[in-house]
Amino acid sequence: xxxxxxxxxxxxxxxxxxxxxxxxxxxxxxxxxxxxxxxxxxxxxxxxxxxxxxxxxxxxxxxxxxxxxxxxxxxxxxxxxxxxxxxxxxxxxxxxxxxxxxxxxxxxxxxxxxxxxxxxxxxxxxxxxxxxxxxxxxxxxxxxxxxxxxxxxxxxxxxxxxxxxxxxxxxxxxxxxxxxxxxxxxxxxxxxxxxxxxxxxxxxxxxxxxxxxxxxxxxxxxxxxxxxxxxxxxxxxxxxxxxxxxxxxxxxxxxxxxxxxxxxxxxxxxxxxxxxxxxxxxxxxxxxxxxxxxxxxxxxxxxxx
Numbered sequence: 001x002x003x004x005x006x007x008x009x010x011x012x013x014x015x016x017x018x019x020x021x022x023x024x025x026x027x028x029x030x031x032x033x034x035x036x037x038x039x040x041x042x043x044x045x046x047x048x049x050x051x052x053x054x055x056x057x058x059x060x061x062x063x064x065x066x067x068x069x070x071x072x073x074x075x076x077x078x079x080x081x082x083x084x085x086x087x088x089x090x091x092x093x094x095x096x097x098x099x100x101x102x103x104x105x106x107x108x109x110x111x112x113x114x115x116x117x118x119x120x121x122x123x124x125x126x127x128x129x130x131x132x133x134x135x136x137x138x139x140x141x142x143x144x145x146x147x148x149x150x151x152x153x154x155x156x157x158x159x160x161x162x163x164x165x166x167x168x169x170x171x172x173x174x175x176x177x178x179x180x181x182x183x184x185x186x187x188x189x190x191x192x193x194x195x196x197x198x199x200x201x202x203x204x205x206x207x208x209x210x211x212x213x214x215x216x217x218x219x220x221x222x223x224x225x226x227x228x229x230x231x232x233x234x235x236x237x238x239x240x241x242x243x244x245x246x247x248x249x250x251x252x253x254x255x256x257x258x259x260x261x262x263x264x265x266x267x268x269x270x271x272x273x274x275x276x277x278x279x280x281x282x283x284x285x286x287x288x289x290x291x292x293x294x295x296x297x298x299x300x301x302x303x304x305x
Contacts, residue, residue, distance in 0.1 A: 124241020
């Protein structure tokens, strides 16, 4: 394909105008399916610049209208070699770095990373993550669903302090980038970033429950049960964890704690995690990342000259 879409800039870019690191730096994705892509230059009679999906077998949306359907495995391997140091992990690492910067303002980064890694390694929680991802990846984020997500962003800001977005970008710009970023992490190729944000949201909710447990003697029975269940899920066998998840599914709630009578405590937890995942994406310092990127490229240019 010739055009890619930059999540951070909110613009379409022509392959001819991009260097090999641009897809990573500016989070350039397929304009159609929002999966990560990479730059390739093929030399025939002249240089041909284009953008390519990663391996079709690793893609959630395998029939993207912009994917080269006739590409063969040998061609894929050649493309990956031509892409030089472009690897999917570099593309995905950017979001993780920005997330760590935001959630580690009052906590050691190494400790936080260990916590996140620990959650992902818990087999029962990993099963919960996969189910959460399957549901999220099938939602068509257009029309009413997009409007609903934008409303969640607005509500998140209202529920937090006015200065929670410590960035130079305006709130509407933050919402646009957060929405685009969420679309990408819901693609199969970027699911590890979905799991990473899920883990960050899980830690946030646990910390919030912990504070309430210490300070609020009026916690509801279902809140205490959920806090205990979440805490146990952090360190238990897969069998024990799946048993806890089944119990959460069987535990029913009614308004005002849920909007629909008979919703399960598992549904409540999944909703809270989704809410915090979106809130985390909304709080990331996208402008500062682009500023840092510009400064580093400027310093590199000066050193060359």
